[in-house]
Amino acid sequence: MLFYLAFKNIISRKSSFVIILFISFSIMLMAVINSVFDSTENGIENVFSGSFTGDVAVVPITDVPMSLFGDETPVTGTFTRIPSLIPFDKISECLNSFPEIKMAVPQVTGTGSMEFNGNRIPVWIFGVPAETYMECMSSIKICRGEPFAAGERGIMLSKKHADELGADIGDTVQFLIADGPAFRIRAAEVSCIYDYAVENSTLDRIVLADAFTVRSLMDMSDSVSDSAFIDVEKKDLLDEDLDIDKLFDEAEDVGAVVSQPDSESELFEEETSQPADIESSSWNFFTCRLSPDENPRAVAKKLNSVFRKNFWPARAVLWRTAAGNSALYLYWMRVIFNAGVIVILFAGFIIINNTLVVNVLNRTHEIGTLRAQGASRKFVSVQCMAETFMLTITAGIIGCLLGAVCTFVLSSMNIEFTNIFLIQLFGTSRLEVSVSSLTMCRSMLLSVLLGLLGWIYPVRTALKVSPVQAMQGGV
Incomplete structure (x- = not known):
């Protein structure tokens, strides 16, 4: 009954469709961007690990x-x-x-x-x-x-x-x-x-x-x-005082003759003749x-455990560390690009959250009427929560589907890169993008978090108002 009332409230307001459309577009953009970032990460990793770093x-x-x-x-x-x-x-x-x-x-x-x-x-x-x-x-x-x-x-x-x-x-x-x-x-x-x-x-x-x-x-x-x-933990023994002179007490002067090659060619022949x-x-x-x-991170962790146990001065690292500064600038290029996109998305999410807040606050008169008729605070909270989550989850599903369609279209366009920096950034000369299950989960989680943020504050504010003031439209 509660979800039925929530559903009726959603479809009875035109603003609900605007909210769903807005959130769907943001989730779609998030899914597409994450898919592009995943493709760059996988592309660079495949190039480096398959060329000189290994797994x-x-x-x-x-x-x-x-x-x-x-x-x-x-x-x-x-x-x-x-x-x-x-x-x-x-x-x-x-x-x-x-x-x-x-x-x-x-x-x-x-x-x-x-x-x-x-x-x-x-x-x-x-x-x-x-x-x-x-x-x-x-x-x-x-x-x-x-x-x-x-x-x-x-x-x-x-x-x-x-x-x-x-x-x-x-x-x-x-x-x-x-x-x-x-x-x-x-x-x-x-x-x-x-x-x-x-x-x-x-x-x-x-x-x-x-x-x-x-x-x-x-x-x-x-x-x-x-x-x-020498074991790592025993290297402190080298710091102890040592009388160097005593090492050579029994040393004797010995004459020696060092033969030198007659020419550079002989020196080169001597060097190359060695096995x-x-x-x-x-x-x-x-x-x-x-x-x-096999998971490289898990294998590296197991190897490092063995190295530490045996006090061997070695460590297992992943491809990015093995590539060193040569891969670092590509990493920072992605970080800067990510930061710019996150700022844009953050601004959009603030607008979305404000829209959800306003959507609940505009119903203060309705909430006051429900409370005057005997509805408890819990009932009002759960009903508002159900409406908000139905909006955001529906928008999240639509946004993920649209994101999958967009990434499929991008991949089918066969976009070829000619710029060397783009080729290095994506790890390939052709744009290949696909939505992973992890990206889908992240997008849906984001949608749920939006619903949570868009429900807690306005409902708590509306419930603080007395039923009489709420019915009169006061906040």
Whole structure:
């Protein structure tokens, strides 16, 4: 009976249809905007995780923000030496024991300049096992050539780098890095040219090479003994006073002769003649590909629990942290865009809420009549609540349906992006939007909250007025 009276009151007032239309439009706009934001988030995540971050990355714990590119400290922008993962063998064994992890690929990172044919460009160099890395990163497509095999030295260039340098399969490309007043130069042969599914400025900075070449370029040790690993909680022992002089009490002077190569060519031959298939435990990171339908956040949480339990100085991070500052500007672009839309929607919701408030306050005379006839405060409150919620829930359902229709129309229009910033923001060159169940739930929740806010204040105000004053139209 109560809901029947509420329904009759709604359809008897023309203002009810205006309120439903207004709320429906706002909910539809909210659903469409959220769907667009979800598509940008999913698009960027698919591009980055499928190109170089994986679903979960394992990085060493340091005093500075760390990504797969190294130190991510703002302002400085300088390259600092990246610590190795310790104990590497135990971390590797741990990752391989997780059933959620389909593949874990080690990586060593360096930075320098790449040079060929008089052309030089700054790059980030990822030292990886090529075959497993390409299998892990689904967004990398081979254009020509083959990934260098395990134990071989080689370089894999993106198509953009190959065109910029004028290099092709079989050419020898050099890497150059400054180390104080000296320089280190290493070279390897191009074995593969690849391309990414989506153009992105971050990916354009990456070159893939064998790990031995990168370690040699960065002057890293080929192995880090796990026996040298010190538990995190025991590092305070290093702060104790130590008499350095006593360490060399039994030392004796020994003559030595250091042979130097006769020429730079001999030095280069000596460097390149070393075996490239050294079983090294000197790696900076792991990038992990999870099994389908696994939650990266849950897996990272489980890994971090194991790392803390064993006092290993490592942590598992998600794709955005692994991408570092390269993904941060895209994130802030979305935040700024979101803020602008939220301000607009907030203004609209204030208008909607005021409309609902006025709708109840205009019925003060009716409420006074009901109370004079013996209606209790509870009855009046529940009836007003039923009317308000029937309005907002109906409008929410209509708004969600209209939002689904609008997103379907947007997707069917096949809108293509030509602007590089839009391509990076959406993670694709084509607009693909769909309404998720989570977006629908959020929109309906918003509609219910509007009904709650539009009911509490005006009903409480109207019930404070005596029945006589209410019947006379006083508030």
